[in-house]
Amino acid sequence: MRSTKQGYSTPQLLVCALLASVTATTPAHATVTRHGDSTVTLQSTATSGRRTANDASRAYMASIQNGEPRATASYAATRVKKIPAFARKYGLRCSACHTVWPELNSFGQQFRDNGYQLRNERDSPIAQNNAYFPMTIRVTPQFHVERGTRQLVDATPGDAESGQVERTLTSHGFDLSGIDIWTAGTLWKNVSFVVLLSGDNLGSFGFEAMHVRFDNLGDSPWLNLKVGKFELDNLVSEKRFLFLSGNGGSYQSYHFVAPGSSVDFGIGDNQIGAELSGHSLNSYTRYSAAVLTSSDGDPGSGNFSSYDANLNLSQAFDGGKLGVERIGAFAYLGERPNTYQTSGGEQIPGSGSNRKMFYRAGLAGDFFLHRLEFLPLYMHANDNAYLASGADNGAPLPIGARDASWNGGFLETHYYINQQLVLLQRVEAVRMQNQGFTDLPHNLGNVDAYTFGTRWYPFMFSRAGLALHGEYSLAKTVSPGQLETEGSTINIWTSSLLFAFDFDF
Amino acid sequence: MSRVARHITSIAALSVVALLTAAAGRAQTVHGLPREGRGADIKANTHVGRVAIGKEEYKRYCAGCHGDRGDGIGENTQWIDPKPRDFTQAVFKCRSTPSGTLPTDQDVINTIRRGIVNSNMPQWRPLPDQMEADLLAYIKTFSPRWTSEKPGTPFVIPPETPVTTESILAGRAMFQKFECWKCHGADGRGDGPSASSLTDSKDQPIHPYDFTTGTRFKCGTTNADLYRIFMTGLDGTPMASFADNIKGDQGWDLVHYLRTLQPLRTPETILWKTWLATHAAELKPIGPPADGR
Numbered sequence: 001m002r003s004t005k006q007g008y009s010t011p012q013l014l015v016c017a018l019l020a021s022v023t024a025t026t027p028a029h030a031t032v033t034r035h036g037d038s039t040v041t042l043q044s045t046a047t048s049g050r051r052t053a054n055d056a057s058r059a060y061m062a063s064i065q066n067g068e069p070r071a072t073a074s075y076a077a078t079r080v081k082k083i084p085a086f087a088r089k090y091g092l093r094c095s096a097c098h099t100v101w102p103e104l105n106s107f108g109q110q111f112r113d114n115g116y117q118l119r120n121e122r123d124s125p126i127a128q129n130n131a132y133f134p135m136t137i138r139v140t141p142q143f144h145v146e147r148g149t150r151q152l153v154d155a156t157p158g159d160a161e162s163g164q165v166e167r168t169l170t171s172h173g174f175d176l177s178g179i180d181i182w183t184a185g186t187l188w189k190n191v192s193f194v195v196l197l198s199g200d201n202l203g204s205f206g207f208e209a210m211h212v213r214f215d216n217l218g219d220s221p222w223l224n225l226k227v228g229k230f231e232l233d234n235l236v237s238e239k240r241f242l243f244l245s246g247n248g249g250s251y252q253s254y255h256f257v258a259p260g261s262s263v264d265f266g267i268g269d270n271q272i273g274a275e276l277s278g279h280s281l282n283s284y285t286r287y288s289a290a291v292l293t294s295s296d297g298d299p300g301s302g303n304f305s306s307y308d309a310n311l312n313l314s315q316a317f318d319g320g321k322l323g324v325e326r327i328g329a330f331a332y333l334g335e336r337p338n339t340y341q342t343s344g345g346e347q348i349p350g351s352g353s354n355r356k357m358f359y360r361a362g363l364a365g366d367f368f369l370h371r372l373e374f375l376p377l378y379m380h381a382n383d384n385a386y387l388a389s390g391a392d393n394g395a396p397l398p399i400g401a402r403d404a405s406w407n408g409g410f411l412e413t414h415y416y417i418n419q420q421l422v423l424l425q426r427v428e429a430v431r432m433q434n435q436g437f438t439d440l441p442h443n444l445g446n447v448d449a450y451t452f453g454t455r456w457y458p459f460m461f462s463r464a465g466l467a468l469h470g471e472y473s474l475a476k477t478v479s480p481g482q483l484e485t486e487g488s489t490i491n492i493w494t495s496s497l498l499f500a501f502d503f504d505f
Numbered sequence: 506m507s508r509v510a511r512h513i514t515s516i517a518a519l520s521v522v523a524l525l526t527a528a529a530g531r532a533q534t535v536h537g538l539p540r541e542g543r544g545a546d547i548k549a550n551t552h553v554g555r556v557a558i559g560k561e562e563y564k565r566y567c568a569g570c571h572g573d574r575g576d577g578i579g580e581n582t583q584w585i586d587p588k589p590r591d592f593t594q595a596v597f598k599c600r601s602t603p604s605g606t607l608p609t610d611q612d613v614i615n616t617i618r619r620g621i622v623n624s625n626m627p628q629w630r631p632l633p634d635q636m637e638a639d640l641l642a643y644i645k646t647f648s649p650r651w652t653s654e655k656p657g658t659p660f661v662i663p664p665e666t667p668v669t670t671e672s673i674l675a676g677r678a679m680f681q682k683f684e685c686w687k688c689h690g691a692d693g694r695g696d697g698p699s700a701s702s703l704t705d706s707k708d709q710p711i712h713p714y715d716f717t718t719g720t721r722f723k724c725g726t727t728n729a730d731l732y733r734i735f736m737t738g739l740d741g742t743p744m745a746s747f748a749d750n751i752k753g754d755q756g757w758d759l760v761h762y763l764r765t766l767q768p769l770r771t772p773e774t775i776l777w778k779t780w781l782a783t784h785a786a787e788l789k790p791i792g793p794p795a796d797g798r
Contacts, residue, residue, distance in 0.1 A: 091581030091625050093569040106631035107566070118627040120620055121720050282630035318633045320552075419565050461580050462569050 085134040085185065086111070087462040090118055094465050099373065099414070100422045100455060101465050101504070102240040106316065106324040110283035115192035115215030115224065116185055124189040134185035140177035140469070142500035145170065146246055149493040152482055166483060176201045177244070177500070180208070190215040194230070207299075209270055222278035229272045229297060233288035233312040235328040235364040236375050238268040242414065242424050247496035248451030248473030252428045253379050253408030259445045260436045261383045261404055262390045263358050265334055270297045271308070284316040284324075294336060306355050308334035314364075323368030331361040338386045339394040347393065354394065356384035362409070375412040381405060388436030404436035406445075420457040424471075426450070441478075441489045449475035455502070467502040550614045552635045554642025562636055563643045570625060575647030577707075585625050588709045590741075595648035596706065598739040599724035604746035606657025607650060613641050615725075622720050623712075660736045660748070662729050666757040668772045670780045676762025679755065681791055683747060688713040691791040693766030699743075706741040713744075716766035731763060732756045 087094055094101045097108030104112065117123035147170045156162035178201050184194040192215055198208035211228025231239050238251050254268030273292030279285060294306040314328025337352020362379030385397055388404030410428035417423065428449040435444060453471030474495045481488035564573070570589040572579040577591035590597070599616045600608035614637045620628035629637075645651035666672060680686060688703060690696040693716030705711045714723065724734055735756055738746030751759065764773035781788075 090627070091570055091579075091585055092627070093565070095565040096569070107627075107629060110631045111627075118620070118625075120625070120627055121623050121718070122625065281628075284631070316631075318635075320633065320635050323636075324631065324633055419561065 085136045085183070086116060089128060089132060089134060089185070090122075091462055093460055093462045094457075095419050095460055099416065100242065100419065100457060101467070103242055103414075104237070104240055106283065106326075109286075110279070113224075113277070113279040113283045113286065114221070115190060115213050117190070117192070117215065121189075123186050125186060126188075133183075135181070135183045136504060138180040138182070138502070138504040140244060140500045140502045141174070142177060142244075142469075142498055143172070143174050144245065144499070145172035145495075145497040147171075147493075147495045150479075150490055151492075164483065172497075187212070194228075220278070221281060224277045226275040226277065227273075229270050229299075230275065231270050232267060232290070232310050232330075232332070233275065233277060233286075234267065234330065235312065235314050235326065235366060236377050236412070239270075241412075242422065242455060243426065243451055243453065243471060243473070244469055244500055244502065245451070245453075245471045245473045245496035245498040247475055247494055248426065248449070248453070248471055249496075251377075251410060252430050252447045252449050252475070253377065253410060256381070256406065256408055256430050256445075256447065258381075258383055258388055258404040258406060258432065258436055259440060260390050261388045263334070263336060263383050263387050264296045265308075265332075265358065265360075266296065267330075267332055267360050267379070271295075271310070272297055272299065273307070275310075284318075284326075286312070286314045286316075286328075288312045292334075294334060305350050305352055306335050306337060308332065319368060322370055323373075324366075325368060326366040327363070328365070329361075329363050331359065333357065333359045336387055338391060342393070356386040358383040358387055371416045373414040373416070375414075376409070377411075378407070378409040380407050383436065385436065390436075398437070400438040401436060402434060402438060405433040407431050407433060408447075420460055421454070423452075423454050425452040428475075439487070441487060443478045444480065444489055446478040447475060449473065453498075464505040465503065469498065469500040469502045471498045471500075472496070473498075549611060550634045550637055552638035554638035554640070556639075556642045556646060558636075559639035559641070559643030562640055566629065566632075567640065567644075575644065581625075586709075587624050587705070587711055588707065589625070591707065592644050592647035594706075594741075595650040596741045598741060600657070600737045600740065601659035601733060602657030602737065603660070603748065604738040604740055607654055609656045609659060610638075610641055612656075613644065614638070617641075619721075619725065621723050623723075660733060662732050662736075663753055663757075665728055665732075665760075666754045668761050668776060670776060672754075672758045672761045673765060673773060673777055673780075674762075675755070676758035676760065677788075677791070679751070679759045680762055683750065686791050688743065689716065693717055693763065703743050705743075711742055716763060717768060719768045728757075728760050728764070731760045735759060 086092075086097070097104060097111055099105045111118065121127070147168065149168045150166040151169045152164045153167050153169070154160055154162050155165045179199045181197040181199075182195070184192070184196075186192045192213045194209050194211050194213075196207065196209040197205055199205040207229060209229050209231065211226050211230045213224060213226040215224050217223035217225065231237065234254075236251075238254050241251075243249050251268055255266040257263065257266075271290070271292040272295060273290050275288055275290035277286070277288035279287075288311070290310040292308040292310060294308050310330070310332045312328060312330045314326055316324050316326040319325040335355040335357045337354060338356050339352065339354035340347035341351035342348060358381070360379055360381045362377060364377040365375070367374045367376075382403055382405040385391075385401045385403050389398050389401035391397055391401065408428075408430040410426055412426040413424070415423040426449075428447065428451075430445070430447040432443060432445050435442065451471065451473035453469065455467045455469050457465065457467050459466065472495070474493065477492050477494070478489045479492045481490040484490065563571075563575075568579055569581050570579045570585060571577055571592060572582065572589075575592035577589045577593075579589065582589055595607060597608045597613065597616070599621075600606070600612045602608055602612070616626075617629050617632070617637055617640065620626045632640075687697045687699045688695070690700065690713075695713040695715035697713065700713050703711050703713065722731060722734065723739065724730060734744070735747045735751055737748070738744050761773045764771045765777040767774065
């Protein structure tokens with residue numbers, strides 16, 4: 001059989017891809033161990049439990065930061081949200097609500113803000129044909145290539161005692177995405193709902209979203225209340241973006257975890273709580289304020305005794321011939337317990353106290369120059385020293401521990417050749433400002449990423465959608481040098497190449 | 506950190522309170538109508554349309570219902586009731602111009618913005634003004650009428666007269682006299698004796714407006730919009746123009762009466778309910794004359 005330059009045969013690489021996929025299905029968290037000599041070791045710990053999209057994202061970031069073999073599972077499973085069920089209900093083409101699906105345009109944003117209503121007195125289920133059921137399925141059969149440099153492997157395969165060396169690992173093959181089974185719509189006029197059952201490519205399912213929304217309270221678009229699990233009201237949505245690959249299928253800034261930090265939060269993760277939101281009639285002016293359980297969207301995680309808050313404001317402008325221009329600001333304030341009651345030494349879920357805070361805040365925009373769309377985002381983040389250092393349960397702050405802070409951002413660009421063909425690119429960077437420990441390398445965890453691709457929609461109507469998707473993503477992560485001098489860092493490059501058939505019915 | 510965070514939290518909370526306060530103020534409705542009912546946000550569009558760009562946007566937003574050729578036969582037309590407008594005929598319901606004439610550009614743009622209640626035509630409010638103009642420019646290419654005719658002269662709506670019991674009663678008499686009840690029903694429920702047999706100009710079934718739902722009207726929301734509908738009629742539907750029959754303040758009388766049929770807290774409704782409490786027995790029923798003629 002033909003071998004690659006690395007000396008792996010095709011079957012071996014496929015097995016590798018499978019193993020890596022399995023790795024991705026196991027939630028991992030980066031932890032920091034403080035040794036007596038003040039050195040710090042980064043490691044990841046696998047935990048049991050069903051994989052969720054959030055877990056996958058965290059595992060992704062943790063694996064990068066720890067120099068683990070890269071996951072190859074596509075993140076398409078966590079993507080939503082083009083809903084031909086709505087197109088079928090209202091008879092509108094996908095393009096009415098989406099620049100190209102799944103990204104919303106200004107009209108789609110208004111429709112969503114109205115609680116999936118057009119406000120034409122045809123929104124309630126009673127106005128629909130009995131045969132109509134608001135349901136859609138999205139899956140993405142694909143071929144992909146995943147590559148990671150400087151991966152630690154045994155010097156002699158199969159011999160754990162042979163020492164470890166760094167190698168570039170490449171895997172490729174046909175694969176499946178996960179599946180989104182999504183139903184959403186109105187229960188009555190001004191009462192809407194969402195249930196999104198999302199499964200990974202191994203068939204493990206979880207509720208990516210589930211909420212009920214009371215719209216236009218007091219007949220005002222300025223008052224809407226949503227309760228359940230939902231996407232944060234991010235101006236640049238990761239749930240409806242146009243990237244799918246394992247490497248480029250999530251925003252680095254949305255899931256970045258500072259080296260050693262115990263904060264499990266990602267601003268791209270769906271959260272559980274209640275959100276009050278409002279908008280002008282054309283949705284040019286929007287706000288949302290949410291109170292969220294400090295569980296990063298994971299039901300039953302045990303962090304039910306504290307709350308986070310999220311605030312989003314945005315304003316759009318009529319840009320004349322250029323299009324609709326929008327700018328916004330966001331702030332997420334969270335807290336996590338630092339002390340738990342224990343039983344037999346084990347933490348008792350929900351008994352957390354001595355809470356410490358973290359925040360994420362920034363600016364984002366969505367700007368059009370006719371066919372060219374720019375999506376910039378800047379975010380500053382901070383984790384309290386107790387959280388940043390992963391301080392033990394109730395223990396005093398370790399020597400050298402301090403708040404961790406970093407800045408992240410990206411600039412995403414879409415060029416719409418026409419309504420059925422779009423070119424994509426995205427450049428991202430995350431820069432540590434302060435490490436959680438003073439003696440950690442200042443650049444540890446820094447990420448640079450670049451992704452480009454294209455999506456072609458061979459047909460465009462109001463019943464279903466198909467996109468032929470091509471994407472390449474390259475990322476550089478500054479990681480601990482496992483084989484070099486203690487405290488040194490190395491650059492790990494990871495890449496994904498993806499060709500996929502992304503369809504939605 | 507905690508102190509800073511608390512400050513940020515406080516500022517955020519105050520911001521939300523301020524927003525909600527503002528929202529509550531803005532949520533107050535004129536005449537009890539939904540926010541769409543204000544009409545004040547319908548501003549003039551003076552942009553010059555671009556046909557080529559409009560063609561792209563038409564395909565994006567309109568073609569699914571109105572069809573690629575503008576003939577009202579899109580892929581969804583078979584599922585839609587009422588059927589989408591056929592732009593090749595250049596016949597428009599919502600106009601400020603006399604029956605049979607072309608609408609003004611602003612008339613069409615207002616329809617794009619407001620949508621049409623009880624139909625699949627949504628409110629395209631987020632579209633930029635330039636895009637509205639582009640769409641209009643392209644829509645005009647579907648019919649030669651736009652090159653051979655000019656839009657009619659818009660009706661000038663006289664200032665609204667005061668809402669009085671006399672005005673409402675006069676309007677009620679007109680509702681009877683002009684046989685509005687035949688289609689709209691005696692109580693304005695859209696269930697008059699002719700309602701079930703009405704068709705539009707393309708022989709498609711069409712339903713009269715039901716005032717008791719309290720929704721906005723097909724062509725607007727304000728009292729002035731309702732007045733305009735009497736004057737212009739809704740071309741392509743059985744709703745005729747009453748411009749030759751209703752003059753000046755008479756139109757406002759009819760408007761004031763029709764408002765009493767809506768389940769809204771309008772000045773007309775409040776006044777009418779008060780009057781009815783002591784005078785209901787004095788009213789003759791709306792409907793066919795007692796002698797059967």
